[in-house]
Amino acid sequence: MKPLRPGNASHYRGRFAPSPSGLLHFGSLIAALASYLDAKHNNGQWLLRIEDIDPPRERAGASSEILNTLEGYGLHWDENVLYQSQQSEIYRQVLAELTEQKLSYYCRCTRAQIKAQGGIYQGQCKNLTHPASNSATRVSNTVGISRYNDLIQGQVNCSPELAHEDFIVVRKDGLFAYQLAVVVDDIYQGITHVIRGCDLLEPTARQLSFYQILQCNAPKFGHFPLAVSKPGFKLSKQNSAPEIDKKNPIPSLFSALVFLGQQPPDDLLTANVDELLTWAINHWSMAQVPKAQEIVL
Numbered sequence: 001m002k003p004l005r006p007g008n009a010s011h012y013r014g015r016f017a018p019s020p021s022g023l024l025h026f027g028s029l030i031a032a033l034a035s036y037l038d039a040k041h042n043n044g045q046w047l048l049r050i051e052d053i054d055p056p057r058e059r060a061g062a063s064s065e066i067l068n069t070l071e072g073y074g075l076h077w078d079e080n081v082l083y084q085s086q087q088s089e090i091y092r093q094v095l096a097e098l099t100e101q102k103l104s105y106y107c108r109c110t111r112a113q114i115k116a117q118g119g120i121y122q123g124q125c126k127n128l129t130h131p132a133s134n135s136a137t138r139v140s141n142t143v144g145i146s147r148y149n150d151l152i153q154g155q156v157n158c159s160p161e162l163a164h165e166d167f168i169v170v171r172k173d174g175l176f177a178y179q180l181a182v183v184v185d186d187i188y189q190g191i192t193h194v195i196r197g198c199d200l201l202e203p204t205a206r207q208l209s210f211y212q213i214l215q216c217n218a219p220k221f222g223h224f225p226l227a228v229s230k231p232g233f234k235l236s237k238q239n240s241a242p243e244i245d246k247k248n249p250i251p252s253l254f255s256a257l258v259f260l261g262q263q264p265p266d267d268l269l270t271a272n273v274d275e276l277l278t279w280a281i282n283h284w285s286m287a288q289v290p291k292a293q294e295i296v297l
């Protein structure tokens with residue numbers, strides 16, 4: 001793939017990639033903190049990417065509030081913030097390359113049709129090479145990775161049917177799909193380590209396939225448990241999880257460290273943000289992060 005440099009950075013580059021569909025809640029703080037601590041403990045860089053490729057789901061003002069909150073929590077990022085809304089040209093170049101290599105095609109199937117086939121798309125549109133109105137674009141998933149080694153969860157096995165599915169790279173509404181944007185940008189930013197929540201365990205298998213299709217090196221992945229309000233219910237911006245307290249970061253940072261199995265000493269509750277983060281960077285241990293896929297708060 002010409003437009004992308006294969007990810008071969010020799011030093012650690014991690015990232016936090018929030019979508020501006022809402023403000024930071026406790027679940028997103030865990031994602032920010034875990035990725036930050038792993039990067040800084042390894043003397044790496046920690047980049048910030050705002051995943052604003054879905055304007056209908058965006059909340060006005062959320063991007064700048066996220067940046068302000070991270071600053072207030074002492075989580076200072078390296079380099080400039082990357083906005084996915086400014087990456088369209090590179091996504092288009094990657095798509096053009098896929099099309100040239102006959103690795104993508106249009107698809108008119110509706111959600112209802114796919115649901116009626118058991119929820120996995122079966123490849124009916126493979127020969128549809130001209131855009132029809134209301135069509136999505138899929139990538140020919142010639143790789144189909146269903147198993148990988150996760151830095152936290154160990155070996156992860158995903159459904160082979162799902163792993164082989166030709167997934168969507170451009171949605172019917174013309175917006176670039178998450179799977180395309182996230183992989184292209186992780187390559188573009190030279191990311192070597194992706195530390196994020198277990199809600200993305202299965203998408204990771206697809207993303208690993210996509211790296212191979214693009215002939216680029218994949219980063220290492222580690223997935224920490226998801227914070228849930230009850231089993232199966234993740235805290236999310238969509239279900240209006242409360243925003244973390246911007247003015248009083250210590251209690252949330254302390255609770256996030258406990259959640260991540262880091263056993264912070266009680267005297268950090270009266271420390272300032274820099275002292276708490278310095279302790280957390282020095283003592284960060286991925287081995288202590290619980291291997292569960294979700295934890296009820």
Ligand code: GLU
Pocket residue numbers: 017018019051182196200
């Ligand atoms: N933007 C995604 C989210 O906010 C995260 C994607 C990722 O970490 O790969 O859930």
